[in-house]
Amino acid sequence: MRDVLSAVLMLTGVALALVAALGLVRFPDVFSRMHAATKPSTLGLLLITVGAAVRMREGGDAVALLLVAAFQFVTGPVAAHMIGRAAYRSGAGAQAGLVVDELADVSAPPA
Amino acid sequence: MTRRSGTAVLVAWLTLVWVGLWGSVTAANVLGGLAVALVLVRVLRPSPAGAPAVVSPPALLRFVLRFLVDLVVSSLQVARLAVGRRVELRSGIVSVQVPGASDTLLTVLADAITLTPGTLTVEVDASTATLYVHALDVGEGPEGVQRLRASLREQARAVVRAMGTAEARSHPTPLGRTGDRRREGQP
Structure with a gap:
């Protein structure tokens, strides 16, 4: 029973990671690619760690997995934010394609 | 502290x-x-985090649950876009102001926005407590932008309720009524 639950969780997580990779390739610009790089991969990693934790017999290892998930939640969006910001500032973000750009009104965003 | x-x-x-x-x-x-x-x-030598957060457990629990649901919804949404046929997306960058927000609160909010459906924080101006958010799809015209901003404000309110500082809670301007960047929905 545990094995089945764990397998389902981990396979779903892996599928999400695959989808994130597909999104990275298929989305048109840096910003939308960052959407693909953050959401499904974060949830995917969460499912994989939970799936692994279900099979663990020792509590200590589950704590380590919990920390892995927690750090992903904190660091993933930060990385995406920094890449998106760098892309915007360098002009590589395909700003021209945006329907609205309220950031353009603020000519020089403070560092 | x-x-x-x-x-x-x-x-x-x-x-x-x-x-x-x-x-x-x-x-x-x-x-x-x-x-x-x-x-x-x-x-x-980490810098001090500023004013202490006032954590409200029920509001925090609500925020966390809502956040997890949002994460699932946004993952599925991105999954559909990544796998399905190419669709024309009307993406844009919208600003939202969170008056009185501490650095910690802005960080949590920016993080939550990035992991919830269709939105991604790309720039932060800590001096005016303004987040600039990229949306995969802003919808049609000015109403779309306003709807998006309203939902971002709602998210900001949820974070303030969950763990806002005393200053953010009692701020005289209700979230973002004034001082928002104009140009609502101009193409």
Whole structure:
């Protein structure tokens, strides 16, 4: 029973990671690619760690997995934010394609 | 929280993380973690986090649950877009202001926005507590932008309710009524 639950969780997580990779390739610009790089991969990693934790017999290892998930939640969006910001500032973000750009009104965003 | 006690809490937390990563509570792990934590605090000199957050457990629980649901929804949404046929997306960058928000609160909010459906924080102006958010699809015309901004404000309110500082809670301007960037929905 545990094995089945764990397998389902981990396979779903892996599928999400695959989808994130597909999104990275298929989305048109840096910003939308960052959407693909953050959401499904974060949830995917969460499912994989939970799936692994279900099979663990020792509590200590589950704590380590919990920390892995927690750090992903904190660091993933930060990385995406920094890449998106760098892309915007360098002009590589395909700003021209945006329907609205309220950031353009603020000519020089403070560092 | 004074600077001194803040550092003590940080050292305790770092030690706990260290022990958690090793997976068992032994004297060697605790002492090793303590040593690493002390060196880190000495070398990196973390800046104080500012005004203390007022954590409201029920609001925090609601925020976390809503956040998890949002994460699932946004993952499925991105999955559909990644796998399905190419669709024309009307993406844009919208600003939202969170008056009186501390750095900590802005960080949590920016993080939450990035992990929830269709939105991604690309720029932060801490001096005016303004987040610039990229949306995969802003919808049609000015109404779309306003709807998006309204939902971002709702998210900001949820974070303030969950863990806002006293200042953010009692701020005279209700979230973002004034001082928003104009140009609503101009193409």
